[in-house]
Amino acid sequence: MNYILKNKSHIERIENLxxxxxxxxxxxxxxxxxERLFNEICNILVKNNNYIFVWVSLKGEDYSVxxxxxxxxxxxxxxxxxxxxDNSKYADGPTGKAIKTGEPQVMxxxxxxxxxxxxxxEALKRGYRTSVAVPIKHGSNIxxxxxxxxxxxxxxxxxxLKFLTEVAADITLGVIKIRSEKKLKNIINGxxxxxxxxHKYRDPFTSEHxxxxxxxxxxxxxxxxxxxxxxxxxxxSGLLHDIGKIAVPSSILNKPxxxxxxEYSIVxxxxxxxxxxLKNIDxxxxxxxxxxxxxxxLDGSGYPYGIKGDEIIIEAQILMVADVVEAMTxxxxxxxxxxxxxxxxxxxxxxGKLFNREAVDACIExxxxxxxxxxxxxxxxxxxx
Amino acid sequence: MNYILKNKSHIERIENLxxxxxxxxxxxxxxxxxERLFNEICNILVKNNNYIFVWVSLKGEDYSVxxxxxxxxxxxxxxxxxxxxDNSKYADGPTGKAIKTGEPQVMxxxxxxxxxxxxxxEALKRGYRTSVAVPIKHGSNIxxxxxxxxxxxxxxxxxxLKFLTEVAADITLGVIKIRSEKKLKNIINGxxxxxxxxHKYRDPFTSEHxxxxxxxxxxxxxxxxxxxxxxxxxxxSGLLHDIGKIAVPSSILNKPxxxxxxEYSIVxxxxxxxxxxLKNIDxxxxxxxxxxxxxxxLDGSGYPYGIKGDEIIIEAQILMVADVVEAMTxxxxxxxxxxxxxxxxxxxxxxGKLFNREAVDACIExxxxxxxxxxxxxxxxxxxx
Numbered sequence: 113m114n115y116i117l118k119n120k121s122h123i124e125r126i127e128n129l130x131x132x133x134x135x136x137x138x139x140x141x142x143x144x145x146x147e148r149l150f151n152e153i154c155n156i157l158v159k160n161n162n163y164i165f166v167w168v169s170l171k172g173e174d175y176s177v178x179x180x181x182x183x184x185x186x187x188x189x190x191x192x193x194x195x196x197x198d199n200s201k202y203a204d205g206p207t208g209k210a211i212k213t214g215e216p217q218v219m220x221x222x223x224x225x226x227x228x229x230x231x232x233x234e235a236l237k238r239g240y241r242t243s244v245a246v247p248i249k250h251g252s253n254i255x256x257x258x259x260x261x262x263x264x265x266x267x268x269x270x271x272x273l274k275f276l277t278e279v280a281a282d283i284t285l286g287v288i289k290i291r292s293e294k295k296l297k298n299i300i301n302g303x304x305x306x307x308x309x310x311h312k313y314r315d316p317f318t319s320e321h322x323x324x325x326x327x328x329x330x331x332x333x334x335x336x337x338x339x340x341x342x343x344x345x346x347x348x349s350g351l352l353h354d355i356g357k358i359a360v361p362s363s364i365l366n367k368p369x370x371x372x373x374x375e376y377s378i379v380x381x382x383x384x385x386x387x388x389x390l391k392n393i394d395x396x397x398x399x400x401x402x403x404x405x406x407x408x409x410l411d412g413s414g415y416p417y418g419i420k421g422d423e424i425i426i427e428a429q430i431l432m433v434a435d436v437v438e439a440m441t442x443x444x445x446x447x448x449x450x451x452x453x454x455x456x457x458x459x460x461x462x463x464g465k466l467f468n469r470e471a472v473d474a475c476i477e478x479x480x481x482x483x484x485x486x487x488x489x490x491x492x493x494x495x496x497x
Numbered sequence: 498m499n500y501i502l503k504n505k506s507h508i509e510r511i512e513n514l515x516x517x518x519x520x521x522x523x524x525x526x527x528x529x530x531x532e533r534l535f536n537e538i539c540n541i542l543v544k545n546n547n548y549i550f551v552w553v554s555l556k557g558e559d560y561s562v563x564x565x566x567x568x569x570x571x572x573x574x575x576x577x578x579x580x581x582x583d584n585s586k587y588a589d590g591p592t593g594k595a596i597k598t599g600e601p602q603v604m605x606x607x608x609x610x611x612x613x614x615x616x617x618x619e620a621l622k623r624g625y626r627t628s629v630a631v632p633i634k635h636g637s638n639i640x641x642x643x644x645x646x647x648x649x650x651x652x653x654x655x656x657x658l659k660f661l662t663e664v665a666a667d668i669t670l671g672v673i674k675i676r677s678e679k680k681l682k683n684i685i686n687g688x689x690x691x692x693x694x695x696h697k698y699r700d701p702f703t704s705e706h707x708x709x710x711x712x713x714x715x716x717x718x719x720x721x722x723x724x725x726x727x728x729x730x731x732x733x734s735g736l737l738h739d740i741g742k743i744a745v746p747s748s749i750l751n752k753p754x755x756x757x758x759x760e761y762s763i764v765x766x767x768x769x770x771x772x773x774x775l776k777n778i779d780x781x782x783x784x785x786x787x788x789x790x791x792x793x794x795l796d797g798s799g800y801p802y803g804i805k806g807d808e809i810i811i812e813a814q815i816l817m818v819a820d821v822v823e824a825m826t827x828x829x830x831x832x833x834x835x836x837x838x839x840x841x842x843x844x845x846x847x848x849g850k851l852f853n854r855e856a857v858d859a860c861i862e863x864x865x866x867x868x869x870x871x872x873x874x875x876x877x878x879x880x881x882x
Contacts, residue, residue, distance in 0.1 A: 137666040281522040292677045302778035303688045313744040359698040393687035
């Protein structure tokens with residue numbers, strides 16, 4: 113009887129551990145930020161595994177150990193304790209040692225182990241009898257520790273330790289996933305910012321034009337209820353669509369008079385040049401293609417290839433509307449700006465012929481109903497509704 | 498007795514599943530490429546869980562199902578079968594359905610289930626009696642399927658299925674990790690390529706100069722036995738260190754005569770301009786700082802800040818040596834190139850004073866012993882050893 117009972121409780125315990133692993137796996141697939149990752153892991157462990165208190169700490173550069181998430185009976189425990197990973201006595205407990213050594217630290221008897229002295233009083237007050245600190249690490253790089261407390265003795269045997277080591281590995285995976293997604297986003301944003309600074313040195317008109325085109329394109333995409341991801345791509349395409357103008361000499365770009373045929377052909381080259389530049393970057397969106405096609409027109413009268421209708425991707429169909437409205441209403445060295453009413457009338461005339469009908473309607477609504485305004489100094493804000 | 502036995506085998510089986518999960522977690526933390534991920538997962542499952550055959554397939558855009566890894570008794574099974582995820586009969590088996598529906602598909606009886614008919618003969622020949630196909634997915638995005646075969650009946654109960662669903666989730670995590678690391682690398686490389694194209698439009702001398710400086714800097718860093726990661730950062734810094742010259746007017750950059758004081762101060766600005774551009778990109782290396790400091794000198798005689806010795810990061814200390822050697826030995830509109838011997842003598846005179854002693858020695862050795870050569874057309878290859 114005893115044997116069966118022991119087995120039963122053993123099975124139950126293993127089942128609990130397995131349930132936690134399942135819950136963690138589901139969590140890892142969906143989680144997007146670290147705070148949430150840490151907190152949900154604490155919740156899962158307290159809920160499924162009968163721990164009285166669980167917390168996650170990150171290693172600070174200044175030898176600090178910073179609690180970042182917790183669950184269970186805490187009662188200000190973390191406020192009342194001091195943990196470090198330096199050479200002081202505050203680093204001699206399980207957490208400090210786990211972070212220093214990279215190995216799990218089991219405290220089987222909080223009451224009597226001298227190493228736990230600095231935290232003993234506060235721990236016993238709250239009924240913590242045993243604890244373990246498992247390092248959260250990526251190879252030899254220690255990120256922090258997972259700290260688990262129990263009110264029972266002999267909980268942290270080899271099986272439990274193995275399980276908690278898995279949990280720590282899961283936390284590492286989650287952290288890697290979140291940080292690399294964030295890093296990617298930062299790199300993309302930083303790149304766009306860097307390229308836009310480069311561009312600005314050469315050509316302030318184009319730089320501001322791109323910001324405004326992006327802003328208006330995004331509003332059109334939203335009005336057309338395009339998916340968030342497509343809209344994100346349109347934003348980036350807007351910000352970069354004229355990058356090819358960097359290959360056009362300033363003397364042509366800023367020529368006060370009318371361009372001759374040769375000069376105009378150099379300007380028109382910018383769509384293809386932009387494509388050549390941007391195709392190297394492995395964006396998740398068709399940024400290079402939208403750039404290539406933003407001077408095409410639905411009826412085939414555009415450039416560089418004179419493609420028609422659906423051959424032009426939706427991103428470019430939206431971009432071209434925002435592009436012409438922004439360009440017409442802003443100042444250029446060779447002409448004054450059109451007022452907005454005139455510009456909207458212009459695209460309205462060509463809707464369905466040169467421009468996507470819905471995109472034009474959306475654009476007009478954005479200005480007339482939503483009072484959209486461009487941001488920049490080269491614009492006349494002379495719209496009268 | 499029967500009950501205990503049943504429990505015992507149940508415990509063993511769960512232990513096996515747990516061992517597999519542990520092995521998978523360790524794998525996920527270290528794996529760097531997909532092929533390896535898939536193959537090792539197949540190995541773990543066959544080794545720990547008594548399956549006769551395990552394979553992983555990826556969903557192809559053309560409705561194909563492509564086997565990418567396998568382990569166990571296969572005996573050309575995959576060569577002899579055809580699986581799709583379209584509307585044909587080849588999509589009616591467990592794998593096709595798993596990919597189409599996103600739900601696990603259990604085939605409890607390969608011998609008698611009519612849906613397995615297209616693959617039955619080949620499966621029975623090899624002793625496969627039951628099978629399951631679990632979709633590998635990220636949210637609603639189906640990536641492929643994990644396919645598992647057993648020679649026993651009733652193996653794929655709820656517990657086993659739950660376990661294999663975890664394994665599939667682990668595969669997804671691994672794929673995400675690998676693909677996002679790869680994506681990050683691609684984006685960084687693509688960005689550098691894009692920026693270098695932009696740069697080339699304006700200033701072909703500088704563009705080629707950067708490539709050569711990067712190449713020589715990397716060799717110096719290797720000779721100094723710097724860590725691989727530092728060397729990678731030096732490469733990128735070399736490729737971008739003169740990006741700030743994009744802010745210098747071509748008329749000054751390519752002026753055939755000597756620059757006046759004002760013009761020279763504009764040229765000197767390029768270090769700070771480069772820093773301003775590059776600091777936006779969240780590289781893992783001090784690319785912006787190396788760019789800022791590449792015209793500083795050990796004795797404080799450099800620019801923009803006149804900092805000294807260890808205030809200059811090692812990346813910049815290496816970069817500056819490569820930079821001056823490359824510059825001196827290459828053609829400029831305002832002067833012919835120096836020959837290499839003279840250039841190396843020049844840096845040798847200033848070693849320990851302006852330049853890092855070891856970097857200079859390494860540089861000289863690279864040319865004299867390793868026969869290093871610059872790549873470009875503006876170089877005289879007139880080195881006589």
